[in-house]
Amino acid sequence: MLVSPHGGRLTDRQCEGKKAEEIIRQVEKGILLTLNAREKNDLEMIGNGAMSPLEGFMCRDDYMSVIDLMHLSSGPVWSLPVVFSGKPDDPEVSKGDHVGLRDEDGLIWGDMEIEDVFNADLVAEAENTLGTADDSHPGAAYLNSLSGTYIGGKVRSIRRRESESFQNYRLDPKETRVLFRARGWNTVVAFQTRNPIHRAHEYIQKCAMEIVDGLLLHPLVGETQSGDIPADVRMHCYEEILKDYYPSTRVAMSVFPAAMRYAGPREAVFHAILRKNYGCSHFIVGRDHAGVGNFYGTYDAQKIFDRFDQDQLGIVPLKFEHAFFCEKCGGMATLKTCAHGSEHHVFLSGKKVRAMLIEGKMPPPEFTRPEIAQILMEAAGNGEDN
């Protein structure tokens, strides 16, 4: 039996077909508010149930409770605000208004029944959820760019399949749940990534696969910062490695359409809860999960899980240390399993790998499988085809 969704049931605030057309007719002549890129991602994930039990953008009670206590006001654990910010050029709204939600190009993506318009405490939000309000943190810079007014209320999300990237990999939580059951999986480990797959990732995924029925590879394809490897390149790497190195009956890959917040520890909890909604019983938490720069300690994103009882979370974090190839062991290992000194470990920093790829140098196979290195070199403009 699969793990229950967070808060007991999957919410469904997603509309398609005639229902979606009806919503558009209702709101297109009325008040329209503008979604930024993050809010658009959030709307989609509230709609498809990935953010269960949320049914809309947070009102003040939930917002304050999440910032201060990491719980929704109704009880369940929730680590990050999911909010809609008022935009300077949008019309003023108040409680009781029914509004449309459009993107910056004017396309309508949903509606909202406004239940609350409130002043955000952006400094407290940044300090509590990100650990800093400093503009050099991308999440804090985002918050510092907001108006300071949040608008909360239940939403309905209009699904526009024609505009979705990675259409063949878009599975909603109810779809992954049906998939897992059809495959006979009761326990599923999710792997979240915004980076291309290297041997270290492969190693910890396969360690996790030893104790569960299936692996959900769930690369994040929502908004990320400009320095991250583009999602299409990362997906290509995964497609390639899945061909020859993973048992197809025990792995599924689907995209995770969330926006990165770079909130480190709190985002690790957030990512875990959302994967629980997709039907996953376990979640891999590696080094500096969802971190950026030097804002978080290497294992802060693992330690935060110790603050919650297992029955509150409902998903098991699998905490992994940094993995490497040990020449003495003759295989992948971590400091938990390897007896040899670092001089025997093949380790390259991300910066070093990027430099090698740009120079057209192939990283060693103990670090990156050659098939993956080839794709990354091509993406960096140094492949055989370029």
Next chain:
Amino acid sequence: MKGLIIWIRTEAGSKESILDELGSEIEDRGGKVEVFHSETIANLGMEENERAKAAACAMLANHGVIVIASGSKSPGITAGKNFEIREIGESDLCRTNAHDTFMRNLELAGLVPPPKYDVHPDEEEDILKKLKDLGYLDDDSAPGT
């Protein structure tokens, strides 16, 4: 799961069937339920009064039972370490929206089990077809296989 007392504030002329209906709903979800009818206290050999009823409910709830009881006023006891108390008016319980909100809040607080299915059975067939079309499942795959 913590114990729970659901205390329904009754009105003149009310019927106890509402207690049984709520009890069945929670039992169908897998909850461990005890419904306190008006004669329950008498059957226990105790003098029937609301104070005795509330105390008996608390004893059960303290051991993880979801107790459904009713009275014309609040039970006059406070939640314990191992159980919570939630009150609702009989007329609210009969209104669909208020009933659903009440139950949903109990679910969110982890006090009653959620509905047994996470995906409505009517949707499963369409989803299976999509999964096959996308190559996630072979044609002979079926739920539970």
